[in-house]
Amino acid sequence: MERDSSPSDQFHRYKNLIQNGDNPDITKERQGASFNLYNMQCFVYENDHKLQRRQEILEFVESHREFDDPVHPHFLNRDEQIDRATRKCLAMVDNLDAIDVTDYFDEAPLYQLLTIGRELHCLSLHYGMFLPTIQVHTEKSLILGPFQMAASKAILGTFAQTELGHGSNLSKLETTATYDATTKEFVIHTPTMSAGKWWPGGLGKSANYAAVMAQLYTSGESKGPHLFMVQLRDNAHAPLPGVTVGDIGPKLGNNANDNGFLIFDHYRIPRRNMFMKYSKVEADGTYIPPPHAKLGFGAMVLVRLLMIRDQTCQLGAAAVIAIRYSAVRHSAVRQGEINEGEGEVQILDYRTQQYRLLPQLARSFPSSQRMRSRNSTSKYVTKQINNNANMELLPELHALSSGLKAVITWEVAQGIEQLRLSCGGHGYSRASAFPDMYAYAVGGCTYEGENIVMLLQVARFLMMIAKEVRSGNPKLAEIAEYIAKPDAVTARISSWKTCSDEDIIHDFEAVTRKLIFATFDRLTTLERTMKKKEAWNACSIDLCKAARMHVKTYLVKNFLARVRTCEDPASRTVMHTLAKLYAFDLISGGGGHFMKGGFLSEKQFNEVQLGIYEMLAAIRPDSVALADSWAISDLELRSVLGRRDGNVYPALLEWAQQSPLNQN
Numbered sequence: 001m002e003r004d005s006s007p008s009d010q011f012h013r014y015k016n017l018i019q020n021g022d023n024p025d026i027t028k029e030r031q032g033a034s035f036n037l038y039n040m041q042c043f044v045y046e047n048d049h050k051l052q053r054r055q056e057i058l059e060f061v062e063s064h065r066e067f068d069d070p071v072h073p074h075f076l077n078r079d080e081q082i083d084r085a086t087r088k089c090l091a092m093v094d095n096l097d098a099i100d101v102t103d104y105f106d107e108a109p110l111y112q113l114l115t116i117g118r119e120l121h122c123l124s125l126h127y128g129m130f131l132p133t134i135q136v137h138t139e140k141s142l143i144l145g146p147f148q149m150a151a152s153k154a155i156l157g158t159f160a161q162t163e164l165g166h167g168s169n170l171s172k173l174e175t176t177a178t179y180d181a182t183t184k185e186f187v188i189h190t191p192t193m194s195a196g197k198w199w200p201g202g203l204g205k206s207a208n209y210a211a212v213m214a215q216l217y218t219s220g221e222s223k224g225p226h227l228f229m230v231q232l233r234d235n236a237h238a239p240l241p242g243v244t245v246g247d248i249g250p251k252l253g254n255n256a257n258d259n260g261f262l263i264f265d266h267y268r269i270p271r272r273n274m275f276m277k278y279s280k281v282e283a284d285g286t287y288i289p290p291p292h293a294k295l296g297f298g299a300m301v302l303v304r305l306l307m308i309r310d311q312t313c314q315l316g317a318a319a320v321i322a323i324r325y326s327a328v329r330h331s332a333v334r335q336g337e338i339n340e341g342e343g344e345v346q347i348l349d350y351r352t353q354q355y356r357l358l359p360q361l362a363r364s365f366p367s368s369q370r371m372r373s374r375n376s377t378s379k380y381v382t383k384q385i386n387n388n389a390n391m392e393l394l395p396e397l398h399a400l401s402s403g404l405k406a407v408i409t410w411e412v413a414q415g416i417e418q419l420r421l422s423c424g425g426h427g428y429s430r431a432s433a434f435p436d437m438y439a440y441a442v443g444g445c446t447y448e449g450e451n452i453v454m455l456l457q458v459a460r461f462l463m464m465i466a467k468e469v470r471s472g473n474p475k476l477a478e479i480a481e482y483i484a485k486p487d488a489v490t491a492r493i494s495s496w497k498t499c500s501d502e503d504i505i506h507d508f509e510a511v512t513r514k515l516i517f518a519t520f521d522r523l524t525t526l527e528r529t530m531k532k533k534e535a536w537n538a539c540s541i542d543l544c545k546a547a548r549m550h551v552k553t554y555l556v557k558n559f560l561a562r563v564r565t566c567e568d569p570a571s572r573t574v575m576h577t578l579a580k581l582y583a584f585d586l587i588s589g590g591g592g593h594f595m596k597g598g599f600l601s602e603k604q605f606n607e608v609q610l611g612i613y614e615m616l617a618a619i620r621p622d623s624v625a626l627a628d629s630w631a632i633s634d635l636e637l638r639s640v641l642g643r644r645d646g647n648v649y650p651a652l653l654e655w656a657q658q659s660p661l662n663q664n
């Protein structure tokens, strides 16, 4: 029997049935917004210049054919993915004039998202950690040479720190760098199997240099982990004698990146290849220690700050996808009708759907905005350290960057998963972009410091503050001043409409303070009968809870403060509700902490819950416009479900057509 038509013909017939122009439901949502979109976008991006730059960069990328994808990247195998990402990467760095390359927080990540997408690639570590390591750790008089070589791609580098046996515990890294004063060289060596470097991005195939973290030995003494610039491959890109290097295989995500392994066999490098800005080994082997023991970890602190912004933008993008899709998707079952007989409803109208979407949208705003000022803090701290070896702010910056990194990457990964679920079956398709987003984001919970390990660093800082406060002679960092305030007995929170920002901040600070001191007291009690480290371990779950709460309080305070700076009244009203939703949702999720000792009464807790439901209803009409306020183009979003015009179904059909299984 003759077939009616090929799958492709049938597909085109369907496609032609679908209207041109934007989906009417999404258009209606936009028309119903209570604020001016442009004003809101200017607030989100701080000024219209940043917004304009986003548009200019988009137009640049769209007008350059070398950034086109002939085949959708989802349908490529790993070799092809790496090939594509490398080709795009080269086109990207050949056109760096399109952006301000010093703008790590906005222009550089946007440019990368537009050109390559949500993937780490062969140059991620080169730009993300190798160049910053050179910048942070090279002596001023020597920086130009390596920096220019790295910046011009004459050398391609990675950051090789983690080993098979140790990642978090840097003091136990096993790779050695032993100084030989007779030849004025360091001998880099992998003494055991577990000392092999494992994970560095771009190491497997691409990099010919690495910043290697190794235990320094000089004059027969161990001096702890230090960084060394090590050439790995020759001009023909073959591994140099004494170096064994390769790819570690496929991972949960980021498969366009060639994460690698690295083994040294008594490999020699010149003395000057040690990064000697802070600590030094003189020609005769004399060791000069750094002004602060942890300055060698500075590049990680910087990258943690960069990650926070990048990850939050992923959550913002995920919220955009899920909200837009929820506006065009209708509930398919009769019992889904809210008012029987009135037909199907947009799934966005279900309160449960709003509860899945809107707290995530709220969560995506504060941390992205806060990071801009953290960037200035990190610049300030670096300047202080460089100019007059002032280390005072270093513990604060370390605690803050570690805490924000841990809390935000976790919330982003959980949030993306929640948003994926909110899109039903289509959320499970790679066409939605959620699987790739999740795989990208959840990696951030592990790399640059495993989250629990990072929270415990914050806890160290908090316990030190608690001790100082108890001693009556506190010297407090700005982020910890609230810990010294007097105790509060009852919560002030009330209806979301009447309670003030001060009431919310008061309650968050009071609860966090209680948690910190309760943990401190438990720790000190345990220390009377246990060794310090055992007591710390026994207390570590509470320590993490206190650290998380401290970071959340910081985020709530800063979200509310940022909203107060919004000059457009209509935008400010909506953002203020979103900030309150963020705070109330945190209270609801952490009810146990808030209600402990009767601080928050049951009546107040009920007001919080009720407030959430009412705020969901209040924000609902603005939700699509709020998603649009992220000003994310379709090229940046890379999601069939989240496309701006809302025409999801023809786009899904079109996307599926590209599956190689449909080619014959």
Ligand SMILES: CCC/C=C/C(=O)SCCNC(=O)CCNC(=O)[C@H](O)C(C)(C)COP(=O)([O-])OP(=O)([O-])OC[C@H]1O[C@@H](n2cnc3c(N)ncnc32)[C@H](O)[C@@H]1OP(=O)([O-])[O-]
Binding pocket: 120, 124, 128, 129, 159, 161, 162, 167, 168, 169, 170, 171, 201, 294, 295, 297, 298, 300, 301, 394, 395, 398, 446, 447, 448, 449, 450, 453, 454, 457, 460, 461, 464
């Ligand atoms: C795109 C993907 C790319 C991915 C790349 C990667 O993953 S690359 C690989 C990424 N890998 C990782 O991220 C590995 C994660 N691991 C680490 O960063 C460290 O091993 C550690 C911080 C967990 C512990 O370090 P430790 O055992 O040496 O220290 P300790 O706990 O004994 O504390 C001693 C004191 O030092 C202080 N202090 C510590 N760090 C800093 C700092 N940076 N600044 C300032 N201070 C710092 C700390 O507060 C404490 O002060 P206190 O209380 O005594 O006044």
Ligand SMILES: Cc1cc2nc3c(=O)[nH]c(=O)nc-3n(C[C@H](O)[C@H](O)[C@H](O)COP(=O)(O)OP(=O)(O)OC[C@H]3O[C@@H](n4cnc5c(N)ncnc54)[C@H](O)[C@@H]3O)c2cc1C
Binding pocket: 125, 159, 160, 161, 162, 165, 166, 167, 168, 169, 198, 199, 200, 201, 254, 259, 443, 446, 447, 448, 449, 450, 451, 452, 453, 456
């Ligand atoms: C996608 C990706 C890219 C990466 N890129 C790089 C790179 O470019 N360069 C590089 O050097 N590394 C890289 N890494 C490695 C990464 O930095 C490490 O995996 C990370 O630091 C965690 O170390 P680990 O794997 O040894 O975990 P572990 O430290 O073994 O952690 C395992 C578990 O032990 C717990 N734990 C560990 N220590 C403590 C403690 N003191 N107290 C309580 N609990 C503890 C952790 O919480 C965790 O639950 C990458 C990793 C990934 C996933």
